[in-house]
Amino acid sequence: MSLSDEEITKVHRVRKTCFEMLRDRGYEVEDSEMQMTRKEFIDKYNGTIRREDLTFHKSKPDKSDQIYVFFPDEMKIGVKVIKNYVIRMENENVRRAIVVVRHSLTPSAKACQAEIAGRFQVEVFQVTVNDLHASFMHKDEFLPAKLICAWFYHTNSKWFSWLLIQEAELLVNIRYHDLVPEHLPLTNVEKKALLDKYTVKEAQLPRMLHTDPIARYYGLRRGQVVKISRPIETGTTERNKDDFESNKRDRKEEICYVTYRIVG
Numbered sequence: 001m002s003l004s005d006e007e008i009t010k011v012h013r014v015r016k017t018c019f020e021m022l023r024d025r026g027y028e029v030e031d032s033e034m035q036m037t038r039k040e041f042i043d044k045y046n047g048t049i050r051r052e053d054l055t056f057h058k059s060k061p062d063k064s065d066q067i068y069v070f071f072p073d074e075m076k077i078g079v080k081v082i083k084n085y086v087i088r089m090e091n092e093n094v095r096r097a098i099v100v101v102r103h104s105l106t107p108s109a110k111a112c113q114a115e116i117a118g119r120f121q122v123e124v125f126q127v128t129v130n131d132l133h134a135s136f137m138h139k140d141e142f143l144p145a146k147l148i149c150a151w152f153y154h155t156n157s158k159w160f161s162w163l164l165i166q167e168a169e170l171l172v173n174i175r176y177h178d179l180v181p182e183h184l185p186l187t188n189v190e191k192k193a194l195l196d197k198y199t200v201k202e203a204q205l206p207r208m209l210h211t212d213p214i215a216r217y218y219g220l221r222r223g224q225v226v227k228i229s230r231p232i233e234t235g236t237t238e239r240n241k242d243d244f245e246s247n248k249r250d251r252k253e254e255i256c257y258v259t260y261r262i263v264g
Contacts, residue, residue: 209263
């Protein structure tokens with residue numbers, strides 16, 4: 001069934017956020033995909049858009065890490081849908097997936113958790129994102145609590161990583177919100193250099209929950225370290241304002257408060 005105008009506007013926003021999120025994770029995403037207008041989006045599908053048609057696949061430059069982003073047509077996701085996705089991924093040797101859903105799992109899918117416990121590890125958690133306010137959102141409109149499910153499928157030393165996420169969470173890209181400071185995930189080499197530099201152990205670093213919206217945005221795992229740069233309010237007069245702005249780039253480290261968090 002094709003989507004209404006309101007739904008088209010929503011899924012266009014959601015899909016754009018997915019592209020931005022994957023590029024920030026290091027996947028290859030074309031500029032044209034992120035900058036596609038609503039009209040171009042409609043024209044691409046000849047005016048008839050189904051959610052399932054929005055499914056796409058991306059990989060990192062070395063092709064070793066691939067990911068699917070699924071947009072199920074079903075209002076609620078049952079066991080059959082998940083199993084079909086698993087078979088598709090296994091056939092194409094893809095180990096990661098994000099499933100964008102409109103509602104939580106069906107009761108039958110939840111009941112199936114006990115049945116598949118031998119093959120799946122299921123982590124279900126609630127996340128509330130308040131005060132995510134953007135220019136296109138109405139005043140005092142907040143995103144509701146979201147049900148997120150992470151699925152890990154193990155068989156013959158293989159694994160599948162799943163993230164089930166509700167559309168409402170992707171209407172706004174929190175990474176670009178004015179109140180969210182810059183987050184930079186560190187590589188393992190950078191993490192080791194940081195610990196050596198300050199002669200600290202992992203347990204001594206401040207923690208960021210793995211359920212934190214930014215941690216999920218980047219797909220961070222427990223043990224990864226994030227560098228957080230918060231701008232410092234610096235008083236300037238009109239007389240030295242121009243000099244301050246012209247030297248702002250060179251003085252970046254001076255006007256930012258840098259902290260580190262380990263995902264736990």
